[in-house]
Amino acid sequence: MVKQKIADCLQQAVAKTQQEGTLAPGALPEIIIEHPQNPSHGDFASSLPLKLARTTRMPPLAVAEKIVEKISLPPEIDHTTIAPPGFINFTLRNEWLTEQVETILAAGDLYGNLVLGKGKNIQVEFVSVNPTGPLHVGHGRGAVLGSTLADVLSSTGYRVEREYYLNDTGNQIELFGHSLYVRYLQNFGKEADMPPDGYHGNYVIDLAKEIAEEHGDKFLNVPQKEALEAITELGFNKIINSVKEDLLLLNVKFDKWFSEKSLYKGEQYNKVMALLESGNYVTKKENAVWFASSLLGEDKDNVLVRSDGSPTYFASDIAYHYNKFIERKFDTVIDIWGADHQGHVPRMKAVMKALGQDPEQLKVIICQLVTLHRGKETLKISKRSGDIITLREVIDEVGADACRFSFLSYSAESQMDFDLELAKKQSADNPVYYVQYAHARIASILRLAQQRQIDYSQGDVSLLSTEPELTLIRHLIMLPEVIERVAANLEPHHLPYYAQALATVFHSFYKQCRVVSQDETLTKARLKLVRATQITLAKTLHLMGMTAPETM
RNA sequence: GCCCCUGUAGCUCAGAGGAUAGAGCGCUGGCCUCCGGAGCCAGGUGCAAGGGUUCAAAUCCCUUCAGGGGUACCA
Numbered sequence: 189m190v191k192q193k194i195a196d197c198l199q200q201a202v203a204k205t206q207q208e209g210t211l212a213p214g215a216l217p218e219i220i221i222e223h224p225q226n227p228s229h230g231d232f233a234s235s236l237p238l239k240l241a242r243t244t245r246m247p248p249l250a251v252a253e254k255i256v257e258k259i260s261l262p263p264e265i266d267h268t269t270i271a272p273p274g275f276i277n278f279t280l281r282n283e284w285l286t287e288q289v290e291t292i293l294a295a296g297d298l299y300g301n302l303v304l305g306k307g308k309n310i311q312v313e314f315v316s317v318n319p320t321g322p323l324h325v326g327h328g329r330g331a332v333l334g335s336t337l338a339d340v341l342s343s344t345g346y347r348v349e350r351e352y353y354l355n356d357t358g359n360q361i362e363l364f365g366h367s368l369y370v371r372y373l374q375n376f377g378k379e380a381d382m383p384p385d386g387y388h389g390n391y392v393i394d395l396a397k398e399i400a401e402e403h404g405d406k407f408l409n410v411p412q413k414e415a416l417e418a419i420t421e422l423g424f425n426k427i428i429n430s431v432k433e434d435l436l437l438l439n440v441k442f443d444k445w446f447s448e449k450s451l452y453k454g455e456q457y458n459k460v461m462a463l464l465e466s467g468n469y470v471t472k473k474e475n476a477v478w479f480a481s482s483l484l485g486e487d488k489d490n491v492l493v494r495s496d497g498s499p500t501y502f503a504s505d506i507a508y509h510y511n512k513f514i515e516r517k518f519d520t521v522i523d524i525w526g527a528d529h530q531g532h533v534p535r536m537k538a539v540m541k542a543l544g545q546d547p548e549q550l551k552v553i554i555c556q557l558v559t560l561h562r563g564k565e566t567l568k569i570s571k572r573s574g575d576i577i578t579l580r581e582v583i584d585e586v587g588a589d590a591c592r593f594s595f596l597s598y599s600a601e602s603q604m605d606f607d608l609e610l611a612k613k614q615s616a617d618n619p620v621y622y623v624q625y626a627h628a629r630i631a632s633i634l635r636l637a638q639q640r641q642i643d644y645s646q647g648d649v650s651l652l653s654t655e656p657e658l659t660l661i662r663h664l665i666m667l668p669e670v671i672e673r674v675a676a677n678l679e680p681h682h683l684p685y686y687a688q689a690l691a692t693v694f695h696s697f698y699k700q701c702r703v704v705s706q707d708e709t710l711t712k713a714r715l716k717l718v719r720a721t722q723i724t725l726a727k728t729l730h731l732m733g734m735t736a737p738e739t740m
Numbered sequence: 741g742c743c744c745c746u747g748u749a750g751c752u753c754a755g756a757g758g759a760u761a762g763a764g765c766g767c768u769g770g771c772c773u774c775c776g777g778a779g780c781c782a783g784g785u786g787c788a789a790g791g792g793u794u795c796a797a798a799u800c801c802c803u804u805c806a807g808g809g810g811u812a813c814c815a
Contacts, residue, residue, distance in 0.1 A: 222756070235758055238795065248795075273795075275759070318815065360815060385814085476813055487743085487811090494813040501815050530744050531810045556745060557808070597753065597764090601745055603808060605752070610765080614752095616778065619764055625778050633775055673756075685754060688763070699771095699780045718775095740778070 189668060193262040194232055194278055195219040201259040202240070210254045214243030230269065230277035231662065238274040248274025285661045286649040292664060292720040300667040300727050304675055305346030311512060312338040314524040315435065316353040319427045320364035322391055323434045323579040324569035325606055326526060326558040332595040332733065333555060334524045335440045336680040339731050344675045349518075352442045353508065356424065357449045358501060363387065365420025369407075371396030372419055376405055389576060395423055434580050438588055439733045451507040457499070460510040460543070461492070469542045479506070484538040502532075506539050513545050522551045522678065524600075530554050553678060556603040563609045577608075586611045589734045593620035596732055599681045619688050624737050626691035627729065630722040631738040633703050637715050640704070644719075647712030656697040657717060663693045664724045671731070680732075687728045694721050 198219050205211040217239045224233045237252035244251055252270040259268065266281040292299050314334025317327050335350065342348040355361060367386040371393050374380055382388065399422050407415040435441070451457050464470050464479065471478045475495035479502070482489055492503040512521050525532065533552050540547040560567040560577055567577045583591055585608060594611065597619075598604045615621070637644065652658065670686045673679065703714045726736040 220756075220758095222758080224759070225761080226759070229759070233759085235796090238758075241795065271759075273759080355815075358815080363814095474813080478813095491813045496813080498813090500813070505815095527745070527809050529810085529815080532815090533744085554745075554809095559808090594752095599754080602753075603746065607752080610752075614765060617765070618778090621778055622764085625776085629776055629779085636775055677756085681754080685763075692763090695779060696781090698775085702775065704775050740776085 189672075190262070190264050190280070191221045191232065191669070193264065194221050194234070197259055197262055198234055198236055198255065198276070201255045202236070204258040205254050208258075210257075211240070211246070211251065212244045214240070224275075224277065227659075229271060229275070230279040232278040232280075234276050234278075235274065237276060241274065252276050280662070282653065282658060283650065285658055285665075286652045288661055288665050289649045289652065289716050289720045292723055293716060296723060297727065299723055300343065300671050300731075302344040302668060302672060302675070304344040304672065305341065308346055308519040309349070309517065310341055310346045310520045310522065311349045311351055311516075311518045312341070312522045312524070313351045313353055313512075315431075315440070316355070317431065318355045318360045318364075319424055319431060320360055320387060321389060321427065322576070323431055324558075324576060325560050325579055325582050326555075326569060328434075328438060328579040328582065328591060329558050329595045329598075329604060330524050330526065330555050331435055331438055331440045332592050333553070333600060333680055334522075335438075335733055336592075336596060336683065336731065337522065337524075337553075337674075337678060339733065340671060340674045340680065340683075343731065344671060349444060350442045351444045351446055354428070354445055354447050355501075355504075356447050357452070358498075358504070361420065361424065364392075365416055365423060367392050368396055368399075368423040369416050369419045372399055372407060375400045376408060378408070395426055398426070399423070430580075434578075434583070437580065437583050438591060446508070448504050448508070451504060451511065452499075456511045456515065457503070457507040460507045461503075463510070464506070464542055467542055479535075479539070479542075481535060481538045484541050486534060486538050490535055502535065505532075505536065509536065509539060509550070510543060513540075513543065513549065518549075520549050520551060522553065524553045524555055527554055527556045551678065553600050555600045558604045558606055561605060561607045561609070563607070567608075582606075582608065586615065589624070590615060590618055590620045592733050593618075593623075593684055596680055597684045599679060619684070620734075621740070623684075623687045623691045623725070623729065624735070625740060626694045627722065627725050627736045628738060628740045629698065630694070630718055630725070633718055634715070634722070636704055637711075642704070642711065642715065644712040644715035647714075647716040648709060649713055649716055651710055651713040652717055654701065656693075656700045657714070660693050660697045660717065660721060663690050664720055667724050667728065670728075683728060683732050687725070687732070690721075690725060690728065694725070 199216065202211065202216060206213045219234060219236055221232050221234055224230060237248040237255060240251050241248040249270060249272060252274055256268055256270060256276060261268065264280055264284045266279050269277045271277055312334050315327055315331045317323060338348050338350045363383055363385060364387050366383045370380040370382050375396050399419060407419055469480045469483065470492070471480050471489065476491050477493035478489040479492050480489050490502055491500050493499050512518050533554065536550060537547040540550050560569055569576055590611065594606065666686065670682050674682050701714060703711065703718055705711055729736040
């Protein structure tokens, strides 16, 4: 990328000045190339002279002059300027810019793809909600974040596996099964009490009714243990299916649904416990088995096996990560968890050390909670309490594309206020439609060109020279940078902002530059530009898991 | 108490130690003889408070205040 070339040429120029003695020798700081806020400062800027002022004992502007004297610019750059207090600004050559239109056309759908991953295996595990109830907006946020991240990473050369961890064993699923069984009994007028921490949501009653309709009263006549097991499984499958449906509505797909139970059926659990024991990380006290996290710098130890002999969620998760790293050999694992799991992060990092892995290989994104409002009213989304607004209801009200765009617009660490009233009210003026409208508008222009049988394959992009045209190209070529940033920092929220900026410059270009006009050669050149814009916009929308509509 | 996240425009949010801190919504004005007006152009207010580091701080450090989450033999 151009940024790197600029950094390289700066570095060489400094080396030259130091050799020749015009600048005092010294360690070179990291060369950071940025985009100036003010376009009149050029396309790229470096504050290297400011950073070198101290070691060279010269005023920054003088340092800048010495560097620029020795610089040999890459062909992409037209010229440099020096600006106070000590910047070197770089401006791209117009010829190079217009050539990028051809580059984008040639790349097509692959435009923006990078080779960062070099085939490394990376797993993104997300959602992984207990299958004990419907998904809510918070889960939707994690789903959108995870799926977008996975898509971006796979477009940058990683081999990505998208995984959902199914908690199909343990306390919560038993509690859910018990609650469902009670509702089933009640459905037939039998007296039964909900378990103390049971699931009181109305959906459990509905599920019980469904099961009663499908299977009749046959579970009344079998031993309770058997009935409980059967009903738990029926309920579990129903919930999983509806989870899958909800996720599909949001265009979220998984490569693998990983069963927690399988950790115990296979030998992962026993193997990893033996491994921890051999490393002396396991202690026994108060009739329970503990992981000695404190040996690894943690505040306190954590229970692995309860005094009743059942393993904790933490123990499962250790076996699960053993499976991820050691059995399946992922180079990197990204776990996306809700803020309520934040305390779990240091524990798992400690586990990584105990397993002999680099904790850096495990990247945990903590997604802050979502609060749902309808105007001033705060809506409940917790499964355990009564009435809730589900993710599906939100998708129905707001639409999948708009949901994705909204969820993506927030950085993971910021809490999200989702106002249903606002989301709906704004829907016509929502940025999401603004972006999609730009795409539909382009499609419409290209349809017109086709109707008039304009073959623009030989269009001469060097005719693109006005300010709106060049500004548009400048934005088109930012896509790879945006993708790189998203992949490097695991921050998908840059995508919607980029999409919006790109749509804005396109709409502005459209207003100022008539595309299909009497001027045949200019028409063909602009059609190329418009098509390149469509490619870029569509790529951005698809990375966000959204549709790129031809008409609206 | 201790730990994590957050505090930026009336509202919802971006902001990669750098130059005049940006979007959307809302509000007020303009703009269609011509490719889609779900559009374009213009208009204004702001970094929670106080210290520090730095040539340069919304960004890094410390303190205070405020909101959210965690601190279970729940997950």
